[in-house]
Amino acid sequence: MSDTEFEGIVASPWSGGASPFAINSKKLGMWLFIISDSLTFSALLISYAYVRLETPNWPRPFEIWPAIAKSSLMTFVLLSSSLTMVLGVNAAFNGDRKKTVRYLIATILCGIAFVAIHATEWVTLLGEGVTPWSNPFNPAAPLFGGTFFGLTGLHMLHVTIGVAYLAIIAWGFGKGKYTAEHVEVSGLYWHFVDLVWMFIFPMVYLLSVNPK
Amino acid sequence: MSSHAHTGGSTVHAPMAEPSGFIRKYIFSVDHKVIGIQYFLLALTAVVIGIVLSLLMRFHLVWPNATLPFVSGGQMSQEQYLALVTMHGTIMVFFVLTTAPQGGFGNYFLPIQIGAPDMAFPRLNMLSFWVTFLAFVCIIAAFVVPGGAPISGWTGYTPLSGLGEISGPGEGWGQTLWIVSISLFCLASLLGALNFIATTIDLRAPGMSLMRMPLTVWGWFVTAILGLLAFGVLLAGGILLLLDRSAGTSFFIPAGLVVNDQLQPHSGGSPLLWQHLFWFFGHPEVYIAILPGMGVASHVLSTFARKPVYGYRAMAYAICAIGFLGFMVWGHHMFVSGMSPYSGFAFSVLTMSIGVPSAIKTFNWLGTLWGGKIQFKTPMLFALGFVSLFVSGGLSGLFLAQPAVDNMLHATYYVVAHFHLVMGVAAIFGIFAATYFWFPKMFGRMMNEPLGKIHFWFTFVGAYCIFMPMHFIGIAGGIRRYADASAVGFLAHLQPVHQFMTIAAFITGAAQLFFLFNFFYSLKFGPKASKNPWNATTLEWDTDSPPPMDNFGGHYPSVYRGPYEFSVPGAGDDFIPQWLEPSQVARAK
Ligand code: HEM
Ligand SMILES: [Cu+2]
Numbered sequence: 001m002s003d004t005e006f007e008g009i010v011a012s013p014w015s016g017g018a019s020p021f022a023i024n025s026k027k028l029g030m031w032l033f034i035i036s037d038s039l040t041f042s043a044l045l046i047s048y049a050y051v052r053l054e055t056p057n058w059p060r061p062f063e064i065w066p067a068i069a070k071s072s073l074m075t076f077v078l079l080s081s082s083l084t085m086v087l088g089v090n091a092a093f094n095g096d097r098k099k100t101v102r103y104l105i106a107t108i109l110c111g112i113a114f115v116a117i118h119a120t121e122w123v124t125l126l127g128e129g130v131t132p133w134s135n136p137f138n139p140a141a142p143l144f145g146g147t148f149f150g151l152t153g154l155h156m157l158h159v160t161i162g163v164a165y166l167a168i169i170a171w172g173f174g175k176g177k178y179t180a181e182h183v184e185v186s187g188l189y190w191h192f193v194d195l196v197w198m199f200i201f202p203m204v205y206l207l208s209v210n211p212k
Numbered sequence: 213m214s215s216h217a218h219t220g221g222s223t224v225h226a227p228m229a230e231p232s233g234f235i236r237k238y239i240f241s242v243d244h245k246v247i248g249i250q251y252f253l254l255a256l257t258a259v260v261i262g263i264v265l266s267l268l269m270r271f272h273l274v275w276p277n278a279t280l281p282f283v284s285g286g287q288m289s290q291e292q293y294l295a296l297v298t299m300h301g302t303i304m305v306f307f308v309l310t311t312a313p314q315g316g317f318g319n320y321f322l323p324i325q326i327g328a329p330d331m332a333f334p335r336l337n338m339l340s341f342w343v344t345f346l347a348f349v350c351i352i353a354a355f356v357v358p359g360g361a362p363i364s365g366w367t368g369y370t371p372l373s374g375l376g377e378i379s380g381p382g383e384g385w386g387q388t389l390w391i392v393s394i395s396l397f398c399l400a401s402l403l404g405a406l407n408f409i410a411t412t413i414d415l416r417a418p419g420m421s422l423m424r425m426p427l428t429v430w431g432w433f434v435t436a437i438l439g440l441l442a443f444g445v446l447l448a449g450g451i452l453l454l455l456d457r458s459a460g461t462s463f464f465i466p467a468g469l470v471v472n473d474q475l476q477p478h479s480g481g482s483p484l485l486w487q488h489l490f491w492f493f494g495h496p497e498v499y500i501a502i503l504p505g506m507g508v509a510s511h512v513l514s515t516f517a518r519k520p521v522y523g524y525r526a527m528a529y530a531i532c533a534i535g536f537l538g539f540m541v542w543g544h545h546m547f548v549s550g551m552s553p554y555s556g557f558a559f560s561v562l563t564m565s566i567g568v569p570s571a572i573k574t575f576n577w578l579g580t581l582w583g584g585k586i587q588f589k590t591p592m593l594f595a596l597g598f599v600s601l602f603v604s605g606g607l608s609g610l611f612l613a614q615p616a617v618d619n620m621l622h623a624t625y626y627v628v629a630h631f632h633l634v635m636g637v638a639a640i641f642g643i644f645a646a647t648y649f650w651f652p653k654m655f656g657r658m659m660n661e662p663l664g665k666i667h668f669w670f671t672f673v674g675a676y677c678i679f680m681p682m683h684f685i686g687i688a689g690g691i692r693r694y695a696d697a698s699a700v701g702f703l704a705h706l707q708p709v710h711q712f713m714t715i716a717a718f719i720t721g722a723a724q725l726f727f728l729f730n731f732f733y734s735l736k737f738g739p740k741a742s743k744n745p746w747n748a749t750t751l752e753w754d755t756d757s758p759p760p761m762d763n764f765g766g767h768y769p770s771v772y773r774g775p776y777e778f779s780v781p782g783a784g785d786d787f788i789p790q791w792l793e794p795s796q797v798a799r800a801k
Contacts, residue, residue, distance in 0.1 A: 015420075017416070035440060036444040047448065050485050142478075
């Protein structure tokens with residue numbers, strides 16, 4: 001009958017009265033958000049794979065210079081921002097407000113740089129005549145532009161939101177309104193957005209390098 | 213205050229002072245109870261609209277040439293009929309069956325049943341509701357925009373839904389609003405799901421282990437997991453469809469499509485892709501609609517049979533199994549869409565395997581009733597009705613799960629019969645059972661029993677009269693979504709069956725007035741409810757009716773036993789609440 005006794009189950013972290021993962025609910029919430037958002041991105045990437053496999057002669061227009069060089073630079077920038085983010089979280093837990101804010105600002109600047117370089121990419125492609133509904137490389141594969149702009153666009157939106165989010169956190173943490181935990185949770189989001197790019201970069205760019 | 217509010221580093225909010233202004237208290241409230249009622253009222257509004265639409269459809273099927281006062285041109289066109297089909301399905305599936313059980317009752321009772329003062333993220337909760345509300349405004353706006361409501365069904369099948377105005381009235385503005393509405397709904401449901409999961413994991417009272425959670429909580433919890441995983445995929449589909457319509461892409465539209473004699477400027481896409489995205493969401497969605505109802509049925513059956521739920525653990529595991537399998541069967545909606553026989557076979561076997569946990573649940577419900585001292589109160593009647601409808605509708609699913617049989621039955625009234633019994637009406641019965649059961653707690657007054665019983669019998673018999681004959685029409689080849697079957701040679705002789713169903717529908721629809729009257733009358737004039745009018749065992753009955761702002765009035769319950777301790781041998785009462793300390797339990801004399 002131990003099951004009907006209160007004491008019988010206190011041993012387990014799942015028996016109520018405490019968070020079983022010993023993390024605060026905000027963090028758990030962010031993890032859950034990441035799960036659901038990764039499903040949205042997965043669905044988009046799978047859709048991309050689906051139409052790409054279905055289309056003969058999917059265009060592979062990206063030259064090493066400038067497209068791949070630029071996107072590699074973007075990858076580098078984004079990876080660096082993850083590093084500064086980690087340092088920022090670390091500083092926050094060490095209680096060093098100034099340092100935290102500085103690292104967060106570095107992260108934000110990387111994010112802005114990413115979006116800026118990406119924007120030049122978009123402009124170049126649009127200039128070459130790539131639109132969501134057509135492209136000059138292979139008119140029989142009109143979805144080349146749609147998938148490119150759709151995937152990178154949604155990702156860019158995530159980066160932009162991330163930049164704003166980090167700005168709020170940096171501001172609030174500097175003022176003492178937010179705790180290190182807030183910084184950590186925003187870091188989770190930022191790393192996630194980074195991770196998504198690690199799928200988009202190979203699938204959208206590297207798989208479309210001009211074979212010549 | 214107990215240690216509960218600040219343990220484990222979880223950020224539970226200390227009991228908040230009740231806001232005083234009307235707007236903060238009832239409109240932009242962060243109190244999960246108020247938000248639950250808001251969801252409930254939204255669903256109530258939606259269901260009234262949905263029923264009116266369905267009655268118009270039933271009317272048109274029987275009297276296709278009747279002149280109607282509110283239809284421009286007098287007679288309803290076939291496109292208008294399709295608009296009714298689409299809006300009825302969309303409103304019912306999303307804004308009633310997804311909104312009331314989860315957003316409504318889940319919001320209200322999940323925190324109380326696990327002994328928490330509120331949701332983990334109260335402000336996010338408010339946001340979820342208001343985004344849902346915005347989604348509802350969008351879908352209703354589709355009625356009044358130029359071209360009117362969309363015509364592509366609740367499944368929004370492409371290419372019809374992707375082409376714009378050229379493919380029919382309602383496919384311009386109306387369809388765009390449909391997509392916007394559904395995408396907003398996805399967002400809101402994602403946020404809601406996240407909140408439910410975090411709450412269930414983090415905020416359970418001391419002693420409320422997973423295996424002591426009421427089965428309602430299990431239902432809401434697993435439903436939230438399904439929502440978290442499924443709505444994101446539909447959101448992706450919605451984004452792509454919106455791009456197809458407004459940015460000129462062709463994700464879902466193949467080349468060489470000629471619509472209304474015009475070659476469409478699209479190429480390269482695949483309508484099948486939409487079907488995959490939609491049904492990857494769509495099948496879990498049907499369980500999102502029914503799992504909370506299953507929880508409520510278990511809860512209510514046990515309470516009014518005065519017996520523990522038979523096989524509690526098996527019930528909880530079955531809910532999980534159904535949720536898990538639910539993600540692997542979406543292909544059964546696509547057997548005739550050009551699927552390889554091998555995948556068809558796999559989807560068929562997986563689909564039928566859901567029958568196993570479903571059967572476990574059914575037999576355990578019967579086991580719960582077996583030998584019980586059954587009290588036939590209104591909530592109990594609706595819970596029994598739920599079981600009946602779930603079985604009747606689920607059995608036809610097993611036939612549909614055979615690709616060879618489905619070749620014939622797909623897109624006929626047989627499918628309509630299947631999903632209305634098993635999802636539509638069964639889930640509605642779950643909602644009714646929940647309403648009659650929890651009304652005293654939510655509003656502090658009892659509902660009227662005789663009126664409730666009248667409502668039950670009309671609805672129960674009515675539902676069978678409407679949906680049973682549909683099986684026969686389907687087997688005879690009656691195709692769903694046809695505006696006028698009387699014009700189709702081999703179906704014309706079935707018109708009398710349609711007439712019977714229409715009459716039954718009107719009577720059943722009218723009988724819902726018993727419910728509406730009972731609801732609003734009891735709100736004001738019902739006899740006052742005590743704390744625990746049903747002698748039930750779970751935590752919501754440990755607090756006032758209605759509960760105070762922080763749910764338990766400053767004290768937080770601890771939990772000492774499982775949720776369904778009825779008729780325990782040796783105990784003085786026939787129920788032992790979860791919150792009662794072992795020393796307080798009365799012994800039999
Ligand atoms: C053992 C249980 C079940 C089996 C084997 C089953 C099987 C199927 C199959 C094969 C179809 C596709 C028919 C077609 O379109 O040709 C179908 C449709 C459907 N089922 Fe079930 N089903 C089961 C239980 C349920 C439950 C519990 C629900 C909801 C709560 C549900 C809701 C639906 C809906 C809404 C549709 C039709 C959607 C549409 O085309 O508009 N089913 N079912
Ligand atoms: Cu299904």
